[in-house]
Amino acid sequence: MPLITYQTLHPGLSIDCVIFGFYQKEIKVLVLKLKNFEKWSLPGGFVDQTKDVDDEATNILKRRTGLKNVFLRQFHLFGDVKRNSDAHINALFNSKIIDNDSLIWFKQRFVTVGYYALIPFSPSQIFTPDNLSESCEWRSLKDIPEMILDHKEIIDSAHKTLKKELNYQPIGLNLLPEQFTMSELQAVYETILEKPLDRRNFRRKILNFAMLIPTKKQRVGGAYRSPYLYQFDLDKYHLALQNGLSSGW
Amino acid sequence: MPLITYQTLHPGLSIDCVIFGFYQKEIKVLVLKLKNFEKWSLPGGFVDQTKDVDDEATNILKRRTGLKNVFLRQFHLFGDVKRNSDAHINALFNSKIIDNDSLIWFKQRFVTVGYYALIPFSPSQIFTPDNLSESCEWRSLKDIPEMILDHKEIIDSAHKTLKKELNYQPIGLNLLPEQFTMSELQAVYETILEKPLDRRNFRRKILNFAMLIPTKKQRVGGAYRSPYLYQFDLDKYHLALQNGLSSGW
Known part of the structure; x- marks a missing residue:
């Protein structure tokens, strides 16, 4: 059975979520370690043809990390042609992350919609990664491991957006105690x-x-x-x- | 020959441009009147598989309105399932805006990337609409004609974004004389x-x-x-x- 039932998915469109955590004067980012592969990825996925894109972002985050009820903000569509290359897909295929039947799906050109959220960080929180991933961990924004595709660029872009939004939006609720x-x-x-x-x-x-x-x-x-x-x-x-x-x- | 050579295009992805003009304390929006159809549309189009999405936005604007060298800002992906309906596509088909061969392309589910720009307005400026459109005109933001699909919502969302961005970005260059x-x-x-x-x-x-x-x-x-x-x-x-x-x- 192919990994992805791609007939039901919106072609060439993916979603990537940048989840920022705030802890002891440090920003953390939630990243997934892929199985049998020396790179990390953002929690992401594809869009069902029958679902709204914004809703699918929340569903994908839950499926891939176990995180529920996170309010995600859409911030940018990453649409450069060079963002996914054949070399990258072949590497994933050779590491058996992509199977034969799914190769045609992954070899499409993809544009991806970036979402971000800022959530409270708890050192004891356990995430339940999906079966593509070995683990799901917080990493310091200053010490992001090697990421697949343009995922590092997506993280940097999300952080830049967050900084800008401080100029016209409040922040702090859910990150601080009530008082x-x-x-x-x-x-x-x-x-x-x-x-x-x-x-x-x-x-x-x-x-x-x-x-x-x-x-x-x-x-x-x-x-x-x-x-x-x-x-x-x-x-x-x-x-x-x-x-x-x-x-x- | 079909209207669209859809084999070379990114499936299910479109672009819509909201061009704001500033004139005598009024905001104007550039809209296209479709041929044989009682509704208006934003200048928009599709994305070639071999081109960056941001570059295609500029190309589409030029093709559909004749406007060159406009700096467009991407602001949102509109991804609700209900944004294009069969009823809408059938109406376009019945008005011969869509031909038989292109129907399968237009009946896909589409998500659209919204771009906006704020440009100087000149009452004497002539636009050269593409062959889908009867005319290309400035309309006051307060008096937008009936638009296809969710184009009115896209205009409102672009205006809301522009207002927010005034809080952290400068404005006025190109809209005002040098002094x-x-x-x-x-x-x-x-x-x-x-x-x-x-x-x-x-x-x-x-x-x-x-x-x-x-x-x-x-x-x-x-x-x-x-x-x-x-x-x-x-x-x-x-x-x-x-x-x-x-x-x-």
């Missing part, structure tokens, strides 16, 4: 932007977005004076996700 | 955002981007006091297009 300090929120921004931010400017800008509710509580137990805790105003947060931050034009 | 007043630049923003902006806040924010060079010249001849002229610092403008505005994080 958090100003410096914990600043750390999320600094991690994504890969640069330090001025503490006072950050505070002024973030409060300007009118999206934070100050609580009367303080985080106690640290070595220094106890900082106040904030939480997101959920209505305003979700409104800003839809319409952009109020600091915009 | 312009602060209120002329403000008019560009107000037109795209469809709302008035506070004059002083706008001035402060724009100058903050450190992208404008004040000239010593004034625009003379108006009824009021002569406003000073500005021009873009081209190096900084192009850098901001690449990396985002300096007012970002």
Whole structure:
């Protein structure tokens, strides 16, 4: 039986998901180690002819990694002719990742739709990779292993998009505990932007977005004076996700 | 001979271009009137198997409208199953826009990649529509005629993207004369955002981007006091297009 029942799939179209995790001032990316092959890949797959492309992205992520209920954002179609080559497909075939019957499917020209998500990272989380893959692991964005095709470029493009979107969209919900300090929120921004931010400017800008509710509580137990805790105003947060931050034009 | 030599095309993939024009505080959109058919369409087409998708967008725009050297930005893949229906294709077939030999090509499921551009508008500009179309015209964004498929949704999505991008990208070059007043630049923003902006806040924010060079010249001849002229610092403008505005994080 061929690996892929390609008659039911949209020809020449694939999906790749870049899942970013946030952990201790580091961005992680979820990657799959292919069986019998010395390269890694993004969780990806094909689109059923009867399904919406955006829905299939969520289905593919679940099938390949076990991750459920992740809100994926579509960010780019990668459509260069040279992104998949015969040499690459032959290597996959020689490693028995692609069988004889599926070769004609894989030798098509493919364009791929990139999706990304930013999710909380838990060191203890176990992923259940599909049967093409040996394992599914978090890797630091600064230490991505050798990837197949243009998957490294897709990761870099997703990160660039995320950085840009910080200029008009809120971030932090689901990445931080329900109540958090100003410096914990600043750390999320600094991690994504890969640069330090001025503490006072950050505070002024973030409060300007009118999206934070100050609580009367303080985080106690640290070595220094106890900082106040904030939480997101959920209505305003979700409104800003839809319409952009109020600091915009 | 079939209308489309579909053997050389990427199956199930199309391109649609939303060309915005800016004229006298109004946004215009370039639309094509199909021959023998009471609906309009965006300039669009298919992707040659041997060409990069982004390059094909430029080629398609030129073929269908005569417009050359337009810098198109890819913004979204529209991939819902219901976006093209048999009923729609049958209507095109009955109007002889699609011939018998091409019917099997058009009856595929299609996903389409949306591109947009913002170009200077000239009332005297003549477009040379392809032989599928009767005419190629500018229409006001507020008065779009009945469009085929999901083309109205694609236009709205492109406009929403443009509004968002104002938060992290410069705009105005090619839309304004080389030297312009602060209120002329403000008019560009107000037109795209469809709302008035506070004059002083706008001035402060724009100058903050450190992208404008004040000239010593004034625009003379108006009824009021002569406003000073500005021009873009081209190096900084192009850098901001690449990396985002300096007012970002």
